[in-house]
Amino acid sequence: MNLGVLVSGTGTNLQALLDAEARGELGAARIAIVISNNPGAAALARATAAGKPALAIDHRGLARMAFEDLLIAGLREVELVVLAGFMRVLTPHFLDRFAGRVINTHPSLLPAFPGMDAPGQAIAAGAKESGVTVHVVDASVDGGPVLAQVAVPVVAGDTAETLHLRIQAAEHVLLPRIVREIADGRIVLASPGPPRAE
Numbered sequence: 001m002n003l004g005v006l007v008s009g010t011g012t013n014l015q016a017l018l019d020a021e022a023r024g025e026l027g028a029a030r031i032a033i034v035i036s037n038n039p040g041a042a043a044l045a046r047a048t049a050a051g052k053p054a055l056a057i058d059h060r061g062l063a064r065m066a067f068e069d070l071l072i073a074g075l076r077e078v079e080l081v082v083l084a085g086f087m088r089v090l091t092p093h094f095l096d097r098f099a100g101r102v103i104n105t106h107p108s109l110l111p112a113f114p115g116m117d118a119p120g121q122a123i124a125a126g127a128k129e130s131g132v133t134v135h136v137v138d139a140s141v142d143g144g145p146v147l148a149q150v151a152v153p154v155v156a157g158d159t160a161e162t163l164h165l166r167i168q169a170a171e172h173v174l175l176p177r178i179v180r181e182i183a184d185g186r187i188v189l190a191s192p193g194p195p196r197a198e
């Protein structure tokens with residue numbers, strides 16, 4: 001199963017996927033391409049260092065549909081799209097092309113704290129715990145069907161940064177596990193049939 005991983009920043013979740021693949025722990029999944037909307041993303045260097053094709057498609061100056069058309073073109077061999085710290089909202093124009101086969105990792109226990117800076121939202125709300133959610137992406141912001149969640153405690157003295165680091169450690173285990181379970185057919189998403197005609 002060819003994976004396309006979309007990233008915007010540091011790429012620690014991408015690294016967890018690359019490392020899992022290198023250890024033979026992604027089952028039938030293989031990272032085929034990494035694409036970033038941010039040409040300066042450290043994640044792109046991680047992909048290149050692992051010998052993976054890495055592509056920057058700068059969203060700035062592009063209409064949303066034109067940006068998504070370039071993403072779709074870059075992902076033409078791909079059967080499962082993984083959003084690993086990808087900070088752009090995708091519209092049905094993109095999502096329909098992949099028919100329910102786009103997943104995301106989000107640093108909270110959704111539906112709590114959707115959107116930006118979920119760890120900061122958890123701290124501001126005085127939450128006793130937060131966590132990570134891997135979910136199917138639909139046109140809502142962080143609202144698609146949940147595949148798996150892991151809770152992470154908020155501890156005394158936590159800042160958004162320290163809580164986020166603890167959540168990311170959980171993400172780095174959960175995301176590769178869910179990708180493997182999809183690739184091995186233990187989690188069934190939409191049909192992997194041919195893409196819908198445009």
Ligand code: GAR
Pocket residue numbers: 008009010011012013014043084085086087105106107115116117118142168171
């Ligand atoms: C991750 O914690 C991911 O859950 C979050 O961005 C971080 C990216 O880190 N994504 C979102 O907040 C999406 N709403 P990484 O670049 O080191 O993988």
